Amino acid sequence: MKRVSIDVFPTRPETLSVAPMMDWTDRHCRYFHRLLAPRALLYTEMVTTGAVIHGDRERLLGFDPAEHPVALQLGGSDPEELAQAARIGAGFGYDEINLNVGCPSDRVQKGRFGACLMKEPGLVRDCLAAMRDSVEVPVTVKTRIGVDELDSEAFLREFVDTVVESGIDTVIVHARKAWLSGLSPKENREIPPLFHDRVHALKARHPERTIVVNGGITDIDAALGHLEHVDGVMLGRAAYQNPWILAELSRELGWPAAESREAVVEAMVDYARRHIDAGGRLNHVARHMLGLFHGQPGARHWRRHLSQNMHLDGAEPELLLEAMGPPADRGRAAAV
Template identity: 80%
Template sequence: MPAASPYLLCVAPMMDWTDRHCRYFHRLLAPEVRLYTEMVTTGAVIHGDRERLLGFDPAERPVALQLGGSEPDELARAARIGAECGYDEINLNVGCPSDRVQKGRFGACLMKEPALVRDCLAAMRAAVDVPVTVKTRIGVDELEGEDFLLEFVDTVSESGIDTIIVHARKAWLQGLSPKENREIPPLAYEQVHALKRRFPELNVVLNGGIVTIEQALEQLEQVDGIMLGRAAYQNPWILAELSGALGLPSAGSRHAVVEAMQAYARLHIEGGGRLHHVGRHMLGLFHGQPGARSWRRMLSQNMHRADAGPELFFDALPE
């Protein structure tokens, strides 16, 4: 396995999931995991409510801001704002296949314009001192295969980036929903392995389909890092287990995490928030354990109540 890098273990940016409360929770589980925001468009960063969109707890660091956009100047400006807000990395989304993203000419459709991706990344790098990275697929529509991926990265790497995160599935821009694009196109790990062999100087992080410790360790024999997506959300304790397997710090117990999240939720509620903003990310904490069903049921049935308080987390604990 390669020497530990900042990208050894990452949690993928996931729309509607990896908000600031989710990231705080994941940080408790795995103190050194690299966390990513949901994708934020350049327009939202430049013109929107920055505290709501970009605010985060310092405890989340290291945390990366993922941007969606295709105009180099706007991406540079948004990257600068993100760096000023304290983000440790700025990541460009070149993998999302949703219709909304396509209409904005960014996400996975940018794989069809590698020179533009290169120029966007170069502009971002010139604007900030923190690392700039890209998250992509192995192909898009009819553009696929190992040769295409290698040529794409060859062009993109001219920007000077040193890290690329690859979801090891191609994207179909027509005919498949974003959910189907995460499940139906077959995984092709060997293409990501070939990418690392062709570009040994790059940090290559593999994303897609990793759901067990054994799979993660096997992939780390071939690449520099792995990125967990749905597995980290649906079974978050895997982050603690995998951190331990990699010799990284990890949470001591689920109950200790619940205690810390109770204190966090109390502060959130005192600031005008609601318990379900925090609790919805914790439903999978006891996945596979005795009492997991009662934990989920107790939270699901009660955390949306207007008077729900952080003591609900203790009340829901499995016996």
């Protein structure tokens, strides 16, 4: 497709972001992604308000300063609890607080939050308003285009019209609806059809808001194409399974980007050493890096060597270097 001039792309972080993904986007994953894309906006896994208020906050919310800009995603439906959790998150230094209105899992539904909240737009508005009143940093929402039988274009328009009454400036939309029963969370990310045009239409309806599209964006051309219609693209599984796409897209945007896969691995060796010295294990870090050489020479050796060895007691950070193969082969394997 025709490349859009990089002059049209602002440097604001939400132009490119990585979606909050349970069990994936922890602090180690975010540090890794930050090396690939220095300006992209990164998100935590969803954390419930109860966990934030009553749990081990350092374990749940702690992050490396290098991760900035980084957003905290909250799950909840009580405005007062969300406001309290937002204040705690802002106190930890997060650059944005996001409300999850898109997760369809049974556990989330039992807590009356996530995608089921789309059926209560007034409550979502009140939750966002309470959060916004409690912190100085931006408050945003991540939602679906619909839920169950509420899946018309008119429903999405009315839902967004209501929630922005809270005063929020940014709406992130996964361009699939969610089924609250009958589909697993994984199936909800794959089976409902994508309607990116509905997200594009939201931007036309709310030109004063920041509209970010998420869902099914797997390559550079698709991402750049969406940026002709909306303010930002949020990558999910594509960024996790083929993380080098973050560097490639950053470069297309005219942003700073990792120079090579090899340089990223070397930086992660130092990071993993610090983690292990603090009592951690190599697999906590290395598991997020399995896709780094996706489609490259040596990719199979990289994945196999890490998968077979990173969980072993005493596994050291130098395993990452070993997985790239002999030094003479690394330039070929790590080439951009």
